[in-house]
Each structure stands twice: as C-alpha cells, then as structure tokens.
Amino acid sequence: MAAVSSMSKMYGLCFHAVRQTAGLKASRLLQRRGFRVTVVQLQQPFDSSLEKPQFPGASAEFVDQLEFIQPNVISGIPVYRVMDRQGNIINPSQDPQLSKETVLNFYQKMTLLNTMDRILYESQRQGRISFYMTNYGEEGTHIGSAAALDPNDLVFGQYREAGVLMYRGFPLDHFMAQCYANADDLGKGRQMPVHYGSKDLNFVTISSPLATQIPQAAGAAYAVKRENINRAVICYFGEGAASEGDAHAGFNFSATLECPLIFFCRNNGYAISTPTNEQYRGDGIAARGPGYGMLSIRVDGNDVFAVYNATKEARRRAVAENQPFLIEAMTYRIGHHSTSDDSSAYRSVDEVNYWDKQDHPISRLRHYMTARGWWSEDDERSWRKQSRKTVMEAFERAERRLKPNPELLFTDVYQEMTPSLNKQRESLWRHVQQYKEHYPLDLYEK
Amino acid sequence: YLSLDRRKIPGLILGGDAVSWLRKGIWCKTEKMKHSKLPAIFAFFMCEVLHFFNLIGSPKGPTQKMNLFQSITSALDNTLASDPTAVIFGEDVAFGGVFRCTVGLRDKYGKDRVFNTPLCEQGIVGFGIGVAVAGATAIAEIQFADYIFPAFDQIVNEAAKYRYRSGNLFDCGNLTIRAPWGCVGHGALYHSQSPEAFFAHCPGLKIVIPRGPIQAKGLLLSCIADKNPCIFFEPKILYRAAVEQVPEEPYTIPLSQAEILQEGSDVTLVSWGTQIHVLKEVASMAQEKLGVSCEVIDLQTILPWDIETVCKSVVKTGRLLISHEAPVTGGFAAEISSTVQEECFLNLEAPISRVCGYDTPFPHIFEPFYTPDKWKCFEAIKKMINY
Numbered sequence: 001m002a003a004v005s006s007m008s009k010m011y012g013l014c015f016h017a018v019r020q021t022a023g024l025k026a027s028r029l030l031q032r033r034g035f036r037v038t039v040v041q042l043q044q045p046f047d048s049s050l051e052k053p054q055f056p057g058a059s060a061e062f063v064d065q066l067e068f069i070q071p072n073v074i075s076g077i078p079v080y081r082v083m084d085r086q087g088n089i090i091n092p093s094q095d096p097q098l099s100k101e102t103v104l105n106f107y108q109k110m111t112l113l114n115t116m117d118r119i120l121y122e123s124q125r126q127g128r129i130s131f132y133m134t135n136y137g138e139e140g141t142h143i144g145s146a147a148a149l150d151p152n153d154l155v156f157g158q159y160r161e162a163g164v165l166m167y168r169g170f171p172l173d174h175f176m177a178q179c180y181a182n183a184d185d186l187g188k189g190r191q192m193p194v195h196y197g198s199k200d201l202n203f204v205t206i207s208s209p210l211a212t213q214i215p216q217a218a219g220a221a222y223a224v225k226r227e228n229i230n231r232a233v234i235c236y237f238g239e240g241a242a243s244e245g246d247a248h249a250g251f252n253f254s255a256t257l258e259c260p261l262i263f264f265c266r267n268n269g270y271a272i273s274t275p276t277n278e279q280y281r282g283d284g285i286a287a288r289g290p291g292y293g294m295l296s297i298r299v300d301g302n303d304v305f306a307v308y309n310a311t312k313e314a315r316r317r318a319v320a321e322n323q324p325f326l327i328e329a330m331t332y333r334i335g336h337h338s339t340s341d342d343s344s345a346y347r348s349v350d351e352v353n354y355w356d357k358q359d360h361p362i363s364r365l366r367h368y369m370t371a372r373g374w375w376s377e378d379d380e381r382s383w384r385k386q387s388r389k390t391v392m393e394a395f396e397r398a399e400r401r402l403k404p405n406p407e408l409l410f411t412d413v414y415q416e417m418t419p420s421l422n423k424q425r426e427s428l429w430r431h432v433q434q435y436k437e438h439y440p441l442d443l444y445e446k
Numbered sequence: 447y448l449s450l451d452r453r454k455i456p457g458l459i460l461g462g463d464a465v466s467w468l469r470k471g472i473w474c475k476t477e478k479m480k481h482s483k484l485p486a487i488f489a490f491f492m493c494e495v496l497h498f499f500n501l502i503g504s505p506k507g508p509t510q511k512m513n514l515f516q517s518i519t520s521a522l523d524n525t526l527a528s529d530p531t532a533v534i535f536g537e538d539v540a541f542g543g544v545f546r547c548t549v550g551l552r553d554k555y556g557k558d559r560v561f562n563t564p565l566c567e568q569g570i571v572g573f574g575i576g577v578a579v580a581g582a583t584a585i586a587e588i589q590f591a592d593y594i595f596p597a598f599d600q601i602v603n604e605a606a607k608y609r610y611r612s613g614n615l616f617d618c619g620n621l622t623i624r625a626p627w628g629c630v631g632h633g634a635l636y637h638s639q640s641p642e643a644f645f646a647h648c649p650g651l652k653i654v655i656p657r658g659p660i661q662a663k664g665l666l667l668s669c670i671a672d673k674n675p676c677i678f679f680e681p682k683i684l685y686r687a688a689v690e691q692v693p694e695e696p697y698t699i700p701l702s703q704a705e706i707l708q709e710g711s712d713v714t715l716v717s718w719g720t721q722i723h724v725l726k727e728v729a730s731m732a733q734e735k736l737g738v739s740c741e742v743i744d745l746q747t748i749l750p751w752d753i754e755t756v757c758k759s760v761v762k763t764g765r766l767l768i769s770h771e772a773p774v775t776g777g778f779a780a781e782i783s784s785t786v787q788e789e790c791f792l793n794l795e796a797p798i799s800r801v802c803g804y805d806t807p808f809p810h811i812f813e814p815f816y817t818p819d820k821w822k823c824f825e826a827i828k829k830m831i832n833y
Contacts, residue, residue: 156576185613186613186615187611187612187613187615188613188614189613190610190611195611197612197615197616198615199615204579204612204616205608205611205612205613205615205616207603207604207607207611209599209603209604212572212599212603212604214572215568215569215572215573215575215576215600216572216573216575216576216579216604217576218569218572218573218576219572219573219574219575219576219577219578219579219580219584220576220577220579220580221576221580222533222573222576222577223533223576223580223581223582223584224580226531226533226558226582233580245596246568246572246599246600249564249566249568249569249572249573250572252564252566252569253564253566253569253572253573256564257561257563257573411614412609412610412613413609413649413650414609414650414652414674414750415609415619415673415674418702418750419750419753419754420750420753
C-alpha cells in the first residue's frame with residue numbers, strides 16, 4: 001500500500017541512520033557512559049566517482065522517481081499499553097510485576113492528588129485562593145513517570161505535574177502553602193498558585209511561560225552528564241507547548257549535544273480551548289522525534305504501567321547512552337484548563353464523561369488491584385475518608401496562616417540586596433507607616 | 447584574584463610599584479585609526495597605563511600585550527583552568543569564534559567544554575540557564591548583540607526571575623552571556639546595535655560593558671564569578687583596535703562601580719564602552735578650546751548602575767552630559783538623566799544633555815552622520831557652559 005511504503009520510506013530513512021550509527025553506539029556502550037564525543041556520521045572523503053550523494057548535510061541514496069513523502073497521520077505511531085481499559089494485563093511479559101505495596105502507593109498517590117484537586121478547586125471558587133489548575137485524568141502520567149525515575153533525577157515541569165511532586169513526597173502543607181501564598185510557602189509568596197518548586201525533591205520551580213523549561217532541561221542534562229553520577233533529567237510539557245520555538249530548540253540541542261534527558265509530552269487533547277487538530281497537522285509530538293534524531297515512543301498515558309515501563313527504559317538508556325528520549329503520553333484533560341476556564345464552551349459534556357467513566361487511569365489501576373484481591377470496597381471507603389481528612393486538615397492549617405513579611409517583596413532579585421532596592425524598600429516602609437490604614441498589614445507576618 | 451578596587455586617577459600620582467612598572471617598559475600610546483573601515487572621526491586612546499598604576503596593590507605576575515579579543519580569551523582560559531564545571535558554547539565557538547575570542551580553548555580544555563550549538567539563540571540562552579541551574583558555570587556566546595532578541599524571553603522571563611520566583615530555591619547565577627556590541631564602521635542595522643536599554647528595564651540581570659582589554663578581562667571574570675545572570679557586551683570595534691598590557695593571571699574589577707577616568711570641575715561626562723574614548727577626546731578639546739574642565743566617568747555596569755558616583759560628580763560640576771550610540775529615546779541616558787535630576791536638581795546649572803544615536807535603525811552608509819561623535823559632544827558642552 002502506498003501509505004505503508006511511504007511510511008517505511010519516511011521511517012526507513014531514519015532506520016537507516018540508526019543502523020549506520022549502531023556500530024558506533026555498540027562500541028561506545030562498552031565504554032559505559034564514556035563520553036560519546038561528537039562524531040556524527042563519520043564523513044567519508046569526497047569521492048565523486050561513486051554514485052552516492054556526497055553532501056555533508058545528509059547521508060542517503062539517490063532516487064530518480066519524483067515522489068513527496070506522505071506524512072502518515074492516519075495510522076501513525078502506535079500507542080504502547082500494558083492494560084486494557086478494564087485494567088486487565090494484555091501481554092503478561094509487559095506487566096512490570098510491581099509489589100502490592102508499590103501499586104497501592106501508586107493508587108493512593110493518584111487518589112490523594114485527585115482529592116486535593118477537588119478541595120483546592122472548590123477553595124478558589126469560594127475566593128479563598130486566587131487560582132487553581134486541576135490534574136484530572138492525567139494522574140497516570142505523573143505517577144507512572146515519577147515512579148520510574150531516581151529521586152535525584154532533576155524534574156522540569158510545565159504546570160500540570162503536581163502528581164510528580166506528590167509521588168516524591170511533597171507534603172500537603174507545602175502544596176497548600178504555595179496555593180495560599182502564606183508564610184510557609186517555600187517560594188516566599190511570589191507566584192500564582194500551582195507554581196510549585198522543591199530543591200530537596202529536585203523539582204525545579206514552575207514558571208508560567210510555556211516551553212521555556214525545554215531547552216533548560218537540555219542544559220541541565222548536559223551539566224549532569226559531565227558530572228557522571230548516574231543522574232537523568234526529565235522535562236514535562238503539553239502538546240500545546242510543543243508548538244513553541246523553545247521546544248524545537250530543546251529537542252535539537254539535546255540531540256546534537258547528546259544529553260541524558262527524557263522529554264515527556266502530556267498530549268491531553270487541548271491547549272485551553274485549542275484542540276489538537278488546530279495545534280498540529282502531523283502525527284502528534286512523537287513523530288517529531290525522529291526528525292531530530294531522537295528515539296521516540298507513544299504510550300497510553302492513562303495506563304500507569306505503560307507510562308512506568310516506557311519511562312524506566314528511557315531513563316536507563318538515556319543515562320547509559322547519553323541521548324535524549326521522547327515519550328508522548330496520550331491522555332485526556334478531564335478538568336477545565338484552570339479555574340479561569342469553562343470548557344463547556346468548546347467541548348461536549350459527553351466527551352468529558354467518556355474519559356471520566358470509561359478510560360480513567362485511577363479506575364483502570366483499581367481494577368488491576370481488585371482483580372488481585374489487593375483492594376476492597378472497604379479499603380476504598382476508608383481510604384477516601386482518610387485522604388479527605390488529611391487534605392482538609394492541611395487546608396485548614398493553610399487558611400489560618402499569615403502571609404509572608406512584605407520585606408520579601410524586595411529580596412532575591414539578586415543574590416545580594418542592592419543600594420537602589422534598599423532605598424525603594426525604605427521608601428515603601430515610610431509610605432506604609434504613614435498610610436497604614438490603607439494596607440492589609442494584619443494579614444502579613446511582621 | 448587581584449581585585450582592582452579603586453575609582454580615581456588623581457592626575458599623575460605614581461606609586462613605587464607603578465614606577466617599577468614603567469621601568470619594565472609599559473608603553474603608553476595614542477593611535478589614530480588608519481583602518482579605512484573604522485570611523486575616521488574616532489581616535490582611540492590607549493593611555494590606560496596611567497590609571498592602571500593607581501590600582502590597589504601591584505598586578506600579580508607578568509603581563510602580555512593583548513587586544514580586546516585576546517583579553518577575553520585570557521579570561522575564558524583562566525576560568526576553564528580554575529573551574530572544572532565551566533563550559534563555553536554558542537555558534538561557531540569551537541573553531542575559535544567569528545571574533546577569535548575562543549581560539550585555542552577547545553584544544554586545550556576539550557570538546558565537552560568548548561562546543562558549538564545549533565543556530566538558535568533562544569536555545570543557547572535556555573540551554574545556558576539549564577547548565578547554570580544544574581550548578582555548572584555557563585558562558586554563552588551570542589554571535590552579535592543584534593541577534594539576542596530571540597533569547598529575550600529566556601533572559602527576561604526566566605534567567606532574571608529564576609531566583610526571585612523560586613524563593614531562592616533555584617537560580618541561574620552561574621550564567622554569563624557574552625555578545626559583540628556597538629558600531630563597527632560598516633555594520634548597519636544588524637551588526638551595530640547596542641541593546642543594553644532593553645535589558646536595563648529588567649530587574650535581576652546585570653549588564654556590563656568594558657572600554658578596553660584590561661577592563662574586559664577583569665569585568666568578565668567578575669561577571670563569571672557573580673552569582674547573578676550577567677550580560678557582558680563586548681565593543682566589537684575594539685576587538686583588534688584596543689591593545690594594552692594585560693595581566694595573564696586572573697583578576698576582577700568590581701561590578702556596579704563606575705570609574706572616574708579623569709577628574710574635572712565644570713562638566714561631568716558619562717558613558718560606557720567605545721564612547722568613553724570619544725568622551726576622553728572631547729574632554730581634551732573642551733580643556734584646550736574652551737578652558738572647560740571635564741570629569742569623565744565610565745559607568746562600566748549599566749545595571750545595577752553606580753548612582754552614587756555619578757550624582758556625587760554632578761553635585762560637584764553642576765552639568766551632566768551622557769552619550770551612547772543607541773537611539774536617544776528610551777536609551778539608558780534617559781534613566782541616568784531622570785535619576786540625576788531627582789537627586790541633584792538644585793545643583794544643576796544647565797539641563798542634562800544626551801548626545802546619542804538618532805531614533806532610527808542603525809544605518810549603513812550614513813554611519814558618520816549617525817554616530818554621537820566628538821563634535822556633537824563638544825557642541826553640547828558649549829551649550830551647557832553658555833546656558
């Protein structure tokens with residue numbers, strides 16, 4: 001079929017390139033994380049007597065038929081999964097066979113995240129926090145990938161990866177403190193809610209501009225490679241952010257500079273209101289990987305084991321071979337983009353219900369657990385009660401806490417305080433002393 | 447590290463150490479530009495040796511005659527030698543760079559430390575931020591300051607705000623961005639720009655511009671050591687034209703400290719980079735033709751800038767002229783002017799004068815008319831004196 005032959009022609013070029021360098025890679029694997037100093041395709045000396053192209057820019061064969069390569073979007077890159085939608089293992093060899101304790105932890109972290117999301121979304125609606133973004137439907141992408149990493153691996157996120165932090169043990173109090181911007185916030189109250197960060201848990205603080213973290217992750221991975229301490233970097237982003245120039249920059253840099261980096265794209269169907277058919281015309285994000293010379297895979301993001309397996313293998317090879325991997329996790333954003341969005345304006349309730357009821361990472365994992373007798377109705381009831389209780393307790397603590405001292409408005413602009421900023425700070429204080437009744441000083445620490 | 451922490455050149459005071467330097471054959475030379483590509487109106491003074499003598503302590507170790515790009519190479523060489531995490535990257539840096547600033551470094555320190563990146567400024571700076579966040583020293587080169595704009599988002603939204611937004615959990619203080627800067631005689635719109643004003647509006651960044659090889663090495667080493675993201679603009683016209691005896695050992699010149707190159711009592715002249723040499727000539731002209739004594743200040747650090755030194759000088763002289771190649775509207779002279787009139791209003795004898803580029807893109811064939819040359823500055827001084 002034309003589609004098949006052109007697909008193999010498109011990928012054939014890539015496969016050919018892979019095969020060509022396989023010999024180089026094999027010998028370098030023997031050096032185990034020894035430096036793959038940039039060799040690229042060894043440039044043969046130019047010899048026009050051969051009927052092969054001699055161009056430095058590409059190694060390929062000549063062809064005398066005019067044919068445009070057909071981009072294959074109809075039957076594109078297949079979606080790797082381990083469980084079906086009912087949580088049954090399809091191919092037993094792919095079951096990671098994790099312990100009951102580990103799987104229960106996956107489940108509890110996903111549901112705890114879900115519970116926290118419900119309560120904090122509600123708290124924004126009640127005017128208690130200014131803004132919130134939920135993670136409904138994408139819990140599997142967070143927990144599956146986080147579990148496959150080493151705790152020392154550096155995480156660069158976009159904004160919908162709270163489950164990664166939760167998996168690593170970020171306390172509920174710290175989540176709440178950041179959302180409330182109170183005096184316990186590690187970020188000192190400077191950013192909008194959900195812009196979490198944790199140095200201890202190797203989770204780089206979130207920033208609002210999209211995709212800026214992608215080339216940064218490449219740089220961090222390069223530095224980490226030079227340290228040679230078995231450390232990887234993972235970079236999360238959505239399919240919308242993947243349209244940014246920074247994404248192209250990050251992919252290209254990580255491939256040319258041979259960085260131990262996992263690119264994890266959460267393709268959840270929407271960038272606010274923009275559906276994927278308005279975001280890209282090619283075969284998603286995974287199909288771009290080969291264009292950069294990058295190993296790529298597409299996985300079922302609602303299958304926590306598929307996400308786990310793919311991330312685990314990508315991490316192992318990224319560090320061993322010093323090259324980036326691209327994982328496109330297909331999923332669905334069940335919630336609105338944020339508390340500022342009402343998605344019924346651009347999609348049907350039926351569509352959302354399908355994903356909520358028929359293909360949810362939490363229920364699929366629950367079916368897996370109940371099938372093994374690891375989780376009962378009673379367990380579910382008591383866990384729901386307990387998780388809700390701990391979230392509410394953290395919530396109430398955060399509500400009562402004062403905001404940080406306004407002095408913190410002026411610090412950390414530079415490592416040191418500057419004379420000019422000092423003057424501005426003093427001028428604010430004098431002003432506030434004079435007009436104190438117009439400033440909400442009681443809400444802030446002294 | 448020898449820290450050169452002094453500000454003034456009180457005339458011709460030579461210390462004992464300085465005299466021995468003279469005996470070692472340090473030369474002082476004035477050179478007119480013969481090269482046809484450089485603006486004929488511009489003469490470069492190389493009497494840096496005089497101020498060099500007044501530095502605290504004598505410079506350690508031998509010096510070598512170096513031009514500006516060689517002094518940059520020397521600073522980078524020192525850095526790669528002392529800091530095993532340091533890496534230098536950008537377009538074409540591997541073979542030595544289009545301005546020769548990185549010649550020899552790849553062979554000396556290895557392909558993993560001095561390497562080319564793809565042609566993508568937003569990638570270069572983004573990558574550099576990541577290297578810095580991971581704890582290594584990142585020295586990113588942008589091939590021309592004119593091409594820094596694709597990286598504007600990464601610089602302004604990310605690098606500058608990293609520490610503040612994370613509550614000091616993360617920062618990219620280990621990042622230094624270097625870029626060739628300023629007019630070069632024939633550069634036109636896209637090889638002549640001085641974009642410091644765009645970045646001066648961004649808290650969290652440091653912006654530094656040297657006037658010659660000795661300053662370049664010391665200031666660049668300070669930027670690299672500084673725990674904040676720094677942009678270091680290198681006047682490209684001086685890469686070959688400026689030659690001085692530069693110490694081979696590393697040393698730093700403090701940031702955010704303006705340098706008074708010559709003291710005066712009637713007018714304060716402020717600039718940075720190439721334009722300093724124009725102002726020094728203007729100061730001679732003013733003394734000779736008008737009997738006017740000018741105090742010449744090199745700002746060196748644009749952000750955060752040394753408000754105290756400039757204001758103190760204006761309190762003394764009562765007149766201020768600020769000059770830069772960049773267009774006058776929204777140029778950094780506007781910031782200096784605004785602050786000085788706030789702080790020194792009653793001391794001013796005349797309105798503050800800005801002699802800058804016009805509000806046009808940087809032209810090619812019209813460069814001799816565009817640049818804020820010594821005649822325009824001289825005329826501005828005359829007006830201030832006669833106000």
